[in-house]
Amino acid sequence: MTRSDAACGTANGSGPWMLEIENIHKRFGPLTVLRGIDMRVAKGEVVVIVGPSGGGKSTFLRTLNHLEKPDEGRVKVDGQLIGCEERNGRLVALPDSRVAVQRRQFGMVFQQFNLFAHMTALENITAAPIKVLKVPREEAVAEARRLLALVGLPDKEKAYPEQLSGGQQQRIAIARALALKPKVMLFDEPTSALDPEMVSDVLKVMLDLSEGGMTMVVVTHEIGFARMAADRAVLIDGGVIVEEGPPDAFFANPQHERTRKFLSKVLDHRAT
Amino acid sequence: MWDWGAFFHYLHNTYLLTGAGVTLALSLASLAIGLCCGTLAALMRMSRNPLLSKPAAFYIWLMRGTPVLVQLIIIYTGLPQLGIRLNVIESSLIGLGLNEGAYLAEIIRAGILAVPRGQFEAARSVGMTHAMTMRIIVLPQAMRIIIPPLGNTFNSLLKTTSLASVISMEELLRRTEVLIQVQFKVLEIFIVAALYYLVMTTIWGFIQERLEAHFSRSHAAPKDEAGAEAALQPNARIEKVLLSHDAQ
Ligand SMILES: Nc1ncnc2c1ncn2[C@@H]1O[C@H](COP(=O)(O)OP(=O)(O)OP(=O)(O)O)[C@@H](O)[C@H]1O
Ligand SMILES: [Mg+2]
16 A cells, blocks of 8 residues: 555544545655644634744645645535545545546635746636636636636636736736636735735625635635624634634633744734 | 858758758657656655665656757767668757756746745645646646746757758758858858857747847736735745856
8 A cells, every 4th residue: 555545544424524634644754744634614604813933824725626635634615525536445546637526626815926937817717617628619718707807807817827916916817817716715925915905905805705605715914804704713823723613712811832923913913 | 251242142042942841840849749748757856765866866867968969969860870770860869859858847847846835735725636736736837937047948959950961960060060061151151050050049039038128028017015025035045046047
């Protein structure tokens, strides 16, 4: 049995959860970044993750859609195992091409937007539907225009990323992720690279999404957004979940010393 | 004495013109072979698997570390000793193509490395496989970095093909020399040959300019936001990488 097979563990039945994450471990060489993370997210639930730099938040998000292959543990979306498949009662790791197909169930939004630099806003949104899903061009373009309107940028379809502000780029990036009709949206500090005046445009789009019933896992230090949109707040540090709870209690009255320390730092930073 | 009559006569000599045609065809074919070998070698060289990266590194090292002239002579005159007999055209194409491939491999690799990591990740995140990511997202962006040095190596290649005259490939230089042996108008005929090379490299210069403009169209467009200025900085850095690569 190879190591990647071992990472699949054993198959179990699925519950009512959109996302079931069990015992995720991730190492980079000698450095252990994730030390066993479990999480279940219901359909339509919004989970906000906070935590100090280097704590493993980004790595955790990236193991969910298998941009990073977890060394141990497993991820299920809507009951389907990601990265592995049961064959003759045994779990085997899937090849790159199959994992790529499964990955479409997640939309991902990055801190640095990562729009395709050689494509216009419209092409950024239609590229994957046309090339990956083989959607007819006219259909993909119509859907992309609908998404551009949704994120408030109907007049930017011909603009290249370099011609757009950070906030505009991030909203196009959200539209690009939505174009694949994902079941879960992952956000990795979507507003951290933005000028303050653009943050609210992006948060508004995310708020609309959550109200529309999208299941979301959001790494962010926007406490205001967390309180308004999140069903649950989670602190990840040292590769484990230190504390989790309903946002109001979590931010107003944290139970753990590490959470308290972290929150006071973030709030201090915001105040100055 | 300089003979204007002879000069104008040889300016439209079919024998020489055909030689120029062969030079052009040989250059284009070598470029095509070089692009295939070069892309493959670049991708292998960047692989984490040493069974792929080591042979690619060896190929690049070998080709760039020895003169093309020596490579051509070994292929044409030396290999028959091992029972491998290649005709003049095969030897020229293999020699020039493999050599070009090694230089292009390094250019293509530099181009791919200049594409920010985030572009790979974004492509993977929307469900593209590794091969699609390379083809649809990375290589088109790498082209912007690759085209200027690629154009320069093609310019060199147009001239380097003249080395194939040594193994009696009937290209422009070889035909020039043959003609001189019967006509004795050394300077006139050589100047005509030089002009042919000049015309080919100059036309290529124009084509290269158009290609460069085409592949940087997403960057040449006017800005409509002051905020976009900041986004320019990474590209300035890429340009620097490119310049320093070019200088090597
Ligand atoms: N590809 C990689 N190779 C080696 N180490 C890595 C890699 N990716 C992340 N790490 C390391 O893993 C640790 C956790 O990184 P991660 O990016 O997940 O933290 P984070 O919680 O997102 O931090 P931040 O708030 O700064 O974004 C860090 O020490 C980082 O250096
Ligand atoms: Mg991070």
